């Protein structure tokens with residue numbers, strides 16, 4: 001940065017960074033996450049220790065609409081944002097004076113929702129001269145694992161959530177290679193659609209998971225493997241097969257036990273997710289497999305992946321349920337890597353709904 | 362007092378810093394498609410220009426709409442977060458009243474408006490108390506222009522009515538048809554919100570009452586979201 005042409009903001013950020021680097025105080029990152037329907041703020045010490053992780057959930061509000069309504073979510077974010085941040089500092093027992101950097105999710109997600117967190121993060125960064133870091137939401141989900149166990153490279157992360165199904169390869173901190181991703185629906189999306197067909201309430205994932213454990217997987221459903229060497233996924237065919245099975249049974253006047261259908265659907269999803277993950281881990285000689293994203297809360301998936309990893313002698317890390325769903329602690333944990341590398345965002349940081357994981361920022 | 366004021370409710374991006382007696386700087390553009398990208402740089406550039414650091418600010422005033430939902434949210438989220446982090450008050454000001462301020466001193470009624478699609482407008486109606494302040498005559502609302510104009514005419518009682526806002530051009534035919542000879546249209550320089558007016562309105566509000574709780578300063582959308590409206594309608598069936 002050319003000192004002479006630098007704006008006052010840039011000068012203040014640089015001075016702040018140098019001062020924090022030289023002090024022997026711990027590095028405290030304030031994380032902010034508003035990409036979907038949770039307003040969250042968190043303070044993380046040295047990239048790994050959670051001092052606070054406040055989540056203002058809107059789940060109850062969106063339940064009545066049968067899904068997240070972007071405009072409603074965005075309105076709630078504005079109402080909650082400063083309160084949530086204030087609470088995260090109070091619970092951590094720190095003030096903005098102690099914060100080394102602010103890390104904020106800038107994509108992917110709902111654009112109107114992202115913009116609230118990004119605006120707040122930039123405003124505080126500018127007002128207080130605190131360095132700003134933009135974080136990819138999925139990088140956050142992966143780094144939730146680092147709040148539990150230190151990461152060892154190379155590693156494979158299976159990211160499954162309402163909007164994502166990805167196999168990510170990492171050979172060092174901050175470096176992401178997408179080995180495979182869904183070509184149509186995300187796993188979580190397929191869960192929601194099947195849940196709707198079975199008249200289960202929104203969000204469908206936990207209900208199918210629960211029901212699956214009461215049933216027997218005796219309904220024949222396809223496993224979509226795609227090309228033999230592919231790490232990609234496809235769930236829309238499976239979803240259609242479930243709907244067809246229900247429809248055909250209805251026409252014949254037969255009844256399919258919902259628990260059995262849920263168990264069969266879950267078995268199909270889980271088998272493909274688990275086998276592709278194991279194959280990728282072996283091919284890449286991964287030292288760890290990390291499970292990440294909201295669907296990591298799925299008991300069926302956790303159990304199957306745990307069993308297969310034990311069988312193969314692979315190390316599996318699964319964050320606690322509270323860190324699997326959207327939260328700001330994981331964003332701060334991912335942001336800590338950028339902080340160490342001195343990679344900061346500027347004041348024109350925007351919310352990017354379709355942000356790519358491999359895009360350098 | 363040193364007040365930072367801004368508004369992002371419409372394609373206009375306007376930023377100003379003012380004290381009790383002077384506007385220290387003001388910057389306005391009118392073709393803004395992405396306030397998220399430009400607002401903070403705009404604030405930073407203006408404050409650098411007038412050699413003011415954020416910690417020298419004593420209050421923030423923000424246009425809280427009505428207008429583009431996303432636009433208003435960017436402005437209000439920025440304002441309350443800045444104010445909270447600096448420990449200074451934040452005041453929300455009506456974007457419509459801000460535009461009406463451009464015509465303070467006008468001898469009739471002042472009616473600013475934003476297009477709200479399908480024949481509707483976001484609007485309000487003010488009367489000028491000499492050159493010193495505005496008095497609200499009809500509450501701000503979203504309404505069909507054809508339902509609004511008769512109400513305005515009734516309040517005007519024969520006096521002229523000045524229509525303000527860049528969107529007036531979209532509705533000029535209807536206004537001329539229904540308001541006729543009493544309708545007035547302003548020079549273009551009076552049509553957009555100016556942050557200097559927001560700063561002034563904000564300071565007036567701060568003088569008259571305690572600053573509101575920062576967390577409670579939120580956009581004024583003037584209507585519930587479509588999803589909530591549908592849900593409420595279904596509940597009543």
Ligand SMILES: [Zn+2]
Pocket residue numbers: 137141161293294325326
């Ligand atoms: Zn997520």
